[in-house]
Amino acid sequence: MARRPLIAGNWKMYLTTAKAVELAEAVAASCAGLSDREVMIAPSFTALTAVAEAVAGSPVRVAGQNVAWEKEGAYTGEISPVMLQDAGAGMVILGHSERRHIFAEDNAMVNRRLLCALQFELTPILCVGETLAEREQGNTFKVVEKQLSQGVQGVAGEQMKQVVIAYEPVWAIGTGKTATKEQAQEVHGSIRNVLAGLYEKTLADEIRILYGGSVKPDNVDSLMAQPDIDGALVGGAALKFESFDRIIHFS
Numbered sequence: 001m002a003r004r005p006l007i008a009g010n011w012k013m014y015l016t017t018a019k020a021v022e023l024a025e026a027v028a029a030s031c032a033g034l035s036d037r038e039v040m041i042a043p044s045f046t047a048l049t050a051v052a053e054a055v056a057g058s059p060v061r062v063a064g065q066n067v068a069w070e071k072e073g074a075y076t077g078e079i080s081p082v083m084l085q086d087a088g089a090g091m092v093i094l095g096h097s098e099r100r101h102i103f104a105e106d107n108a109m110v111n112r113r114l115l116c117a118l119q120f121e122l123t124p125i126l127c128v129g130e131t132l133a134e135r136e137q138g139n140t141f142k143v144v145e146k147q148l149s150q151g152v153q154g155v156a157g158e159q160m161k162q163v164v165i166a167y168e169p170v171w172a173i174g175t176g177k178t179a180t181k182e183q184a185q186e187v188h189g190s191i192r193n194v195l196a197g198l199y200e201k202t203l204a205d206e207i208r209i210l211y212g213g214s215v216k217p218d219n220v221d222s223l224m225a226q227p228d229i230d231g232a233l234v235g236g237a238a239l240k241f242e243s244f245d246r247i248i249h250f251s
């Protein structure tokens with residue numbers, strides 16, 4: 001079945017509200033009438049409400065960059081799924097490599113966040129990906145399979161249809177080193193096989209798998225031409241309208 005491509009921008013800890021709104025408005029204007037692909041932006045938590053208002057009525061979707069695993073409670077520094085929705089987000093990035101490697105989030109924690117996101121009807125983008133050392137040791141598939149299977153543990157097939165996976169090799173994030181289209185396709189194909197094993201092939205064929213890691217205007221077209229690459233999770237190049245716009249309008 002045809003999977004609708006998703007181009008997602010992760011603004012990380014950049015852009016204060018005024019700048020975020022300016023960029024969001026430009027993206028929304030450029031996406032007017034776009035129906036063959038989906039576009040998402042993930043601003044910082046403090047800019048979420050203003051950005052959601054800026055893109056209201058456009059096809060652009062808004063996401064949080066993480067979510068807590070409880071609806072509310074004594075969790076200083078965390079944002080609950082209800083708060084994300086209240087701010088206008090309908091999606092959330094989970095298990096980003098910066099969360100895993102800088103903030104020590106493990107698969108169990110990412111899984112709890114994912115289950116909670118689904119419970120509150122946020123579309124999760126689950127990020128997986130190996131470090132350079134893991135790739136060089138030949139452990140790419142093992143690492144990705146573990147992150148994936150533990151990340152979606154307890155997710156029923158029906159709910160799994162809403163989950164988006166993002167393959168982001170850690171060595172390619174923010175480094176300017178993109179995986180070749182062959183390297184990316186190889187891992188995307190294996191992720192789909194793992195999903196087929198965990199669920200069913202027909203379900204695996206419906207799930208979108210994004211590639212992330214130095215996606216730029218000059219490499220997006222060849223990456224998007226791969227059979228198992230269904231979109232892009234874009235960091236640096238999503239912070240500038242010209243580059244993100246070119247990526248959104250990949251051919």
Ligand code: PEP
Nearest residue numbers: 173174212213214235236
């Ligand atoms: C990311 O933050 O998910 C990412 C892929 O960043 P970049 O595009 O800058 O490599």
